[in-house]
Amino acid sequence: MNALDTTFAALSHEARRAILARLADGETRLSDLAGPFAMSQTAVSKHVRVLSDAGLVTVEQRGRSRYCRLNATPMKQAAEWLSDYEAFWGQQFDNLARYLAESGD
Amino acid sequence: MNALDTTFAALSHEARRAILARLADGETRLSDLAGPFAMSQTAVSKHVRVLSDAGLVTVEQRGRSRYCRLNATPMKQAAEWLSDYEAFWGQQFDNLARYLAESGD
DNA sequence: CGTATTGTCAACCATATGGTTGAGTGATAT
DNA sequence: ATATCACTCAACCATATGGTTGACAATACG
Structure with missing residues (x-):
């Protein structure tokens, strides 16, 4: 798996996106991350691993706690990949119109 | 799975991103999509299904062929989600600096 | 008609993912 | 010293993913 694969895969789970959102507010301990989720700490730990x-x-052990910090850098590459398709975002109706035109040939 | 889940998951495989890139050049038949891949047509068909x-x-049957067309609309939502983190993209060194400063306490 | 093209479907396989529990480990507090 | 906290690890389970092959169906061509 290359970087884009793992980045997109990591983002494809709601719990992991929620974790990232939480980390955007600042460094958080693993146990504090687990709080809002109806999920065992082990499961949260696995998500953080992904x-x-x-x-x-970025995870850093301090004392008996593991502090998690957001590193958004890989998202940049993902966003850049997506931006290549920016021109197509508004084209859904164009595509539909073209489809209708073509199917009417 | 919600929309973001399925969108990110769909983008997490290189073959599928390659298919999307190909479709950006215009409508393509399934068999023509399969060409460049070291993969059975069935496998490509599965990726298109995802x-x-x-x-x-968007897949449309015409005669014995299935024509595939790009619909980038779901990417927009994904890009918007990512853009919330834009402010963090440049912070990797800031974070590193902070980490070093903190660990030096 | 017969045959090639285009694709699906079902079955199968290996591996990954997402979750659980229970045991164990290392750091901290009392 | 012991108990508690914050985790990890290993084992297990169910389901999803990514791939294959072989049989089938529908369309098109001659």
């Missing part, structure tokens, strides 16, 4: 493997989160 | 389920591709 985010960490994707380079989206 | 893209279609995510709303990124």
Whole structure:
């Protein structure tokens, strides 16, 4: 898997996006991250692992806690990939119109 | 799975991103899509199915061929989600500096 | 008609993902 | 020293993903 693969895959789960949103407010301990989720701490830990493997989160052990920090850098590449399609975002109706025109040939 | 989940998941495979890139050049038949891939047509068909389920591709049967068309609309939502983190993209070194400063306490 | 083209479907396989529980480890507090 | 906190790890489970093959269906061509 390349970087874009792992980045998009990491972003494809709501819990992980929620974790990132939380980290946008600042560094958070793993146990504090787990709070809002109806999920065991182990599960949250696994999600953080996925985010960490994707380079989206930096984990640092201090004392008995693990502090998680957002690293948005990989998102930049993802956003750049998406931006290549910016020109097509408004074209849904154009496509529909073309489809209707073509199917009427 | 919500829309963002399926969109990001669909984008997390290189073959599917390649298919989308190809479709950006215009409508393409499924068999023509399969060409460049070291993969059976069935596998390509499955990828197109994933893209279609995510709303990124519109498939239309004409004669014995299936014509695939790009629909970038779902990407817009994904790009908007990402753009919320734009402010953090440049902060990797800031974060590193802060980390070093804190760990030096 | 028969045959090639274009694709699906079903079955199968290996591996990944997302979750659980229970046990264990290392740091901190009392 | 012991208890508690914050985790990880290993095992297990169910389901999803990504791929294959072989059989089938529908369209088009001659």
